[in-house]
Amino acid sequence: MISKSGIFEELPLDQMQLVESYCSQFETIRRNSGDEPAVEPIRQLLGQAPANLQTVVFCELLHIELEWLNEKLIVPAPEVYLTEFPERAKEI
Numbered sequence: 001m002i003s004k005s006g007i008f009e010e011l012p013l014d015q016m017q018l019v020e021s022y023c024s025q026f027e028t029i030r031r032n033s034g035d036e037p038a039v040e041p042i043r044q045l046l047g048q049a050p051a052n053l054q055t056v057v058f059c060e061l062l063h064i065e066l067e068w069l070n071e072k073l074i075v076p077a078p079e080v081y082l083t084e085f086p087e088r089a090k091e092i
Contacts, residue, residue: 007056037076039084
């Protein structure tokens with residue numbers, strides 16, 4: 001389910017694997033949660049990520065989040081994420 005964005009594709013293998021581990025953790029959390037946006041798990045995993053990987057981790061987690069919600073026919077307002085992650089407005 002990982003989007004493998006351009007940023008992701010440019011990472012060294014060890015960093016790709018680390019990003020993928022955050023994505024796997026998030027996918028597990030997402031499967032076990034309700035239909036509401038999973039803002040807090042994104043925040044927690046982002047806080048665990050090294051500073052140099054936080055942008056790509058955020059983009060990948062948001063991609064997974066939006067795909068999951070889309071499968072449930074839920075379209076969250078961008079404001080949900082902009083309110084919680086104003087510093088990530090460019091990525092949102």
